[in-house]
Amino acid sequence: MSHISGQRILLHKDVPMNDFHSLETIAIDDYLSRGGYKGLSKALGELNPGDIIEEVKKSGLRGRGGAGFPTGKKWELVAAASGDKKYLCCNASEGEPGTFKDRTLIRSNPHQLIEGIAIASYAIGAGKAYIYISEKYDREISILEKGLREAKERGYLGEKIPESEFSLNIEIKKCPDKYVAGEETAMMEVIEGRPAKPWQKPPYYPANKGLYGMPTLVNNTETLSNIPHIISNGGDWFSKIGSPKSPGTFIFTLTGDVKNPGIYELSPGTSLRELIYNYGKGLKNGMVFNAAFPGGPSNSPVTEAQLDTLLDFDSLKGIGSGLGSASVIILGDSTCIADTVLGFSRFFMEESCGQCPPCQMGTVKLFRLLQKIEDGNGDMNDLTNIENTCSFLKGQVVYCHLLKGAINSVEGAVKNFKDEFESHVHEKKCIYKAESTLIKT
Ligand SMILES: Cc1cc2nc3c(=O)[nH]c(=O)nc-3n(C[C@H](O)[C@H](O)[C@H](O)COP(=O)(O)O)c2cc1C
CATH class of the missing domain: 1.20.1440.230 (NADH-ubiquinone oxidoreductase 51kDa subunit, iron-sulphur binding domain)
Known part of the structure; x- marks a missing residue:
């Protein structure tokens, strides 16, 4: 598998989604000057939790952690579940081989994620959130620690966030370097101090009985990074980007036998062929395309004849494959x-x-x-x-x-x-x- 060379390309200059395209970490002042934390201010000042959930449902956002579950529906389940407390867990464990998007999002724009977590926590009624991040990601952990400190100093986190009664504490929790530790119930075990072992489901799911037996929302880093944009611009705005059943942009990690591997934010109206040849610049070392794993090692590989398939949940499912967490691995004809x-x-x-x-x-x-x-x-x-x-x-x-x-x-x-x-x-x-x-x- 080739190494990511760090290209980050903004293809939708008119869509300020997932602002991760800077090689440097965006500092809080810079983030604020770009309209950062306006979504949170709007959520706390103008909307009630039910309005926010409606907006997320309207957006059509589907989870970017692999399964593509509708985000608004998940929030609604957690908000409706009864419990003395509620929790939110942001999944940044990123264990799927060939995926580097969550790390990139955090490294480039930690405040976008922190704002998304704060809005989601308010919507579901959580006063405590965890960022569950791979223990290997030292640099990203430091960036998050700094970001959390800054957000607290400026009053976007902590006790009674200004102009509201809402309080939120976000804690970073290190995740063992194991793929299965990214599964959401294994995550509950790790956060509670036990080995990473998934639960049998049913009867209990995180939404009804998660962390410490309380309703818990689990969302991927990219999913939550979309939230400030949805709340600032409205669910309708988001629902019109890309394809109706997989709206928004997706962050693809393109690796393997391509000339220009990297992390590309694209709309799901893009085909696999365009990703490989327009953005990946075709096959390297004179190779001819043989196969692609469009959803990483957890999904079926596709053939040359299937290259015009669009990169969205349903189109890939329709040909017997899947998008997963958008880890796209390309194999040329000299790779077995x-x-x-x-x-x-x-x-x-x-x-x-x-x-x-x-x-x-x-x-x-x-x-x-x-x-x-x-x-x-x-x-x-x-x-x-x-x-x-x-x-x-x-x-x-x-x-x-x-x-x-x-x-x-x-x-x-x-x-x-x-x-x-x-x-x-x-x-x-x-x-x-x-x-x-x-x-x-
Ligand atoms: C073995 C296994 C590993 C997983 N690893 C991750 C991961 O690294 N990151 C992630 O966000 N979701 C991972 N998931 C999916 C999570 O269980 C969960 O569905 C997801 O975090 C929910 O977020 P979303 O609704 O925003 O997609 C994994 C699932 C399984 C079965």
Whole structure:
């Protein structure tokens, strides 16, 4: 996987969404001069919590953490749930390989996120919020600490925020460097001081019985960073950007075999082809496009024939893939897809928390079968075994979606690129690697 070189390109100059396009961190005075914290002032001064939730519902915003759940609907559930206290958790754990958007948003514009958290907390009635951020993100943690101090000094956080009765305390909570720790109920466990293990759901969901048994709103960093813009400009304004079913902009992390990898904010009316060729500048090292994982390792890869698919939740779902957290990984014709999927399956195997036997055993089985094929030791029965294992695992009850992600990439790769897996079987080697290391006698 290639390394992000740090390009950040604002493609919608007329849409001041997700103001993350500066390489420097935007300081509070700069943020204020750009209209920052006006959304919070409007929310506290002119709107009641119900009005804010209506505005977010009207916007059509869907969560950017992977599942695309309607944000306004989630807020409404938490606001309606009964509990002595309510909490908000901003998910900045960013464990999906190939995603760097949350870190970029925080590094460039921490106040946009803090303002979004404050508005959301007011709307659902939370007096305490957590920013749950990867322990690896030292620089972003320092930026957030400074941002929280500044916001408090200027009266945007703390006891009785001026001109309101609303009080809010935001705490930073470090997240272990584990993919499963980003799952929302594993997050509750970590915040309460226990190991990162997802809950069985139902009966309890964060919205009705989350942190410390209280209703809790969990939203991704990008989701919350959109909120100040929605409240300042109105839900109708937001709903008209991009496509009606996936409005707003999305922040894509483009990696892999492209000449110009980077983080691109685009509207969902953009096709995968445009992202790769217009913004990514095409394939590097003279390679020809072979495959793309438009939703990272947790979603099925797509083929050349599917390149004109629009990058939104429903269009990608329509072709059997998914947008996930918009980690778009491109493979040229000299990169082995079997080896790539083997790497993904190793990741899922190592990240499975071990609570659910189908996940623990299924991820090991998929990894071993793929390893056999990649090493040139597999036969056609192994390929059938992979397909059957995926079908079987899909029917199993597990606590979270980690297993589903592990299945998606393997099943999709074997279905859409079967000839490449078969060639490993027939050739008894991976043709992309030096023969001396792989030919088995
Ligand atoms: C294994 C696993 C890992 C996850 N990792 C993340 C993550 O790193 N960041 C994130 O925002 N959501 C992650 N999620 C999704 C969260 O559980 C949750 O749905 C999301 O934070 C809700 O935010 P949204 O409604 O704004 O999308 C993960 C889910 C699973 C199953």
